[in-house]
Amino acid sequence: MNIFAEIRELILTTLEQMVTAGDLPDGLNLEPITTEPPRDPAHGDMATNAAMVLAKPAKMKPRDIADALAGKLAEDPRITSAEVAGPGFLNLRLAPTVWQGIAKTVLSEGTGFGRGSLGQGQKVNVEYVSANPTGPLHVGHTRGAVFGDALASLLDFAGYDVTREYYINDGGAQVDVLARSVYLRYLEAHGQEVAFPEGTYPGDYLIAVGEALKDKVGDDYLDKGEQYWLEDVRSFATEKMMDLIRSDLKALGVEMDVFYSEKSLYGTGRIEAALEDLKNKGLIYEGVLEPPKGKKPEDWEPREQTLFKSTEHGDDVDRPVMKSDGGWTYFAPDIAYHYDKVQRGFDQLIDVFGADHGGYVKRMKAAVSALSDGKVPLDIKLTQLVKLFKNGEPFKMSKRAGTFVTLRDVVDQVGPDVTRFVMLTRKNDAMLDFDFDKVLEQSRENPVFYVQYAHARVASVLRKAAEAGIATDDATLAAADLSLLNHESELGVLRKLAEWPRLVETAARTNEPHRVAFYLYELAGDLHGLWNKGNEVTSLRFIQDDAATSQAKIALARSTAIVIAAGLGILGVNPAEEMR
Known part of the structure; x- marks a missing residue:
């Protein structure tokens, strides 16, 4: 049930009737018409831009269209008032029964409430993380992993057929550097003293890999040139690094469909x-x-190369795909990889890159446009850097990694739930401050606590109701007399619940899972506000003297918990049953 979509459909039907009656000219494009919550809740429950959109093509004053539309909409029993504001904005107020019915719908549909058909089963490939297999994932990868995983879950919830994919960058020179670094650890495992040249990977995480290589080959590679061992060690080291990366992702709750x-x-x-x-x-x-x-000019040596005419598909310059020495550029295998995606039949591609890949966006979009004849859109989402703080000071490097803070450093300190939620409290292309102390605070300033606390409060209500002998199964609550939910604070929570299906659709259209985190924070705030008012106004408390009234109040609380659980599920966060 998407009440915003329902009212929009009512508006479109009414406008079509006005066209038939001759009140509006024929041939108007109704697609741009929207219904959405007004910026100021005092103006009503919904606002529509219908009159403003149609005025110019209809060659009419927007106020005249709004006045005529308002009179007809007011005849619908769901609408208690339709008020024209300013030059032609139309604000609508809906009957309390509409909002009360939301709780029944949520209780009937469970965490499936808000699941949409926007995607219509279209196949979407979401590629994310795709870190070089040269070491453990760092905090930058963490943000990309959380964002990509939440986006994939959001699109699945909105009706898309989603494939989660990791592109292993195991074809470049960095894998040779990894092999040489592992070989040094292999020599260490044999008791030799080694020095790590600049450009190699000195992190402690390779100690175990060097020892594992010793266990596998014994002393076969000692005193041998790299032409003897490089290829084998490269494969061995890559496999071990991917095992480490898979383990890191699992600790964060991320599982890929394809590597x-x-x-x-x-x-x-x-x-x-x-x-x-x-x-x-x-x-x-x-x-x-x-x-x-x-x-x-004197620094530039012109040379003939094999080029992709990417400017024909929106790029700034054409791009080389083969170097003058006959070797492939980095871009060539990326083209081939996306060609494979197109060949696999995906209707839409999404790549999640770090902010340092911004210069790659236009060329990659040009390639996919060319390969698919413009039929397969590619959206590239860039994730900005994460700044880590602890005790008010920048958090320094990990000894295990040698040069950076790892994903495991973060998860081990605050847990996967906190890590995931906090990583989604900013839009992907905005910088994010991650303060290890603040993310564990039990206060409103900590969004993950605030949302989980709302769910835990509902769980406590259900436990107390059970102790009082009040039936609280969803079927019983859905059959409760929900007309008892008539206080403005209660209706406010119901209005927020009604926004959930629309929010899911909007977030999925824009590929912005952070919208879910923002919504959950607002919904939690509405529930906490109602809870706090219940401390002063006894009639607002969830458990009352009679079971029937209690069940209506609990139906509202339980509905809120269901939507919170659904939203947290998209973000990959577990809803809390109690706070410790």
Whole structure:
């Protein structure tokens, strides 16, 4: 039940009737018409832009359209008033029975309330994390992992067929560096003293890998040139690092459907096939690029390269796919990887990148546009940096990693639930401050506590009701006399619950799961406000002297807990039954 969609449908039907009656001209585009909560709740329950949108194409004054529309809408029993404001804004107030019915719907549908059909089963690939397999995940990867996972869950909730995917960057030179670093640890495991040259990975996490390599091959690689051991150690080290990464993701509650290896693109003809597809479309050519901006002419050595004509698909410049020495550029396997996604039949692609990949957005979108003939949209979401604090001071590096704070450092200190929720308290492209002390505070200033506390309060109400012998199963609560929920504070909570299906749809359309976290905080605030008023006004308390009244009040509380649980489920956070 999406009451906003229902009222919008009422408005569209009424406008069509006005067209039939000759009150409006034929051929108007009604698609841009919206119904949404007004910015100021004092103005009503809903606002529509219908008159403002139609005035110009109808060649009428918006106020005249609004006045005529308001009179007809007021005839519907769900609407108690339709008021025209300003030049033609239309504010609507709905009958209390509409809001009271929301609780019954939530109780009947459970955590499925708000699940939508927006996606209509479209196949969406969400690629996220995709860290180089050279070490444990750091805090930047953590934010990308949480964001991507929550987005995937949100899209699933909105009716899409979602595939969660991790692209293993195991085809580049950094994997050779990993192999050499593991070999040094292997020598250490044999009692040799080693020094880590600049550019290698000195973190303690490779000690166990070096020892495991010793257990596997014994002394076979001692005193041997890397031409003897490099390829084997590369594969061994990559596998061990991916085991570590999978373990880190599991600790955060993230499970992938697909792990796709970049290395599988090399020597298999897949890169060649993708570029052949582009060549057949006239998008691959031999040419010389202009010097990069900021380069002096004497610093620039023009050379002929194989180029992708990405400017034909919105990029700023054409991009090289093959170097002058015949080797692939970094971009070539990325094109092939996305070509594979298109070939797998996805209707939509989403990539979650760190903020340092901002320069990659246009070229990657151009590639997907070209490969799919513009039929498969690619949305690239950039996640900004996370600044860590503890005791008011910047939180420093992890000894285990050597150079950065790991995902495990964060999860071990505050737990996966807190980590995930806090990572979604800012929009993905905004900087995020993560204070280890504040995220564990039990106060309104800590959003994850505030939301979980609301759910725990409802759980405590249900326990007390059971002790009092009051039936609180969802079917019984749904059958309660919900007309008893008539105080403005109670109706306020119900109005907020009614926004949930619309919120899910909006968040899914914009690929913005942080909207769910914001909504849950507001909903929790409404419940806490009602709870606190119950301390002063006894009639607002959830448990009353008679069971019938109690069940109506508890129906409201339970409905709130159901929506909170559904929202937390999207974010990958467990709802709390009690706070300790």
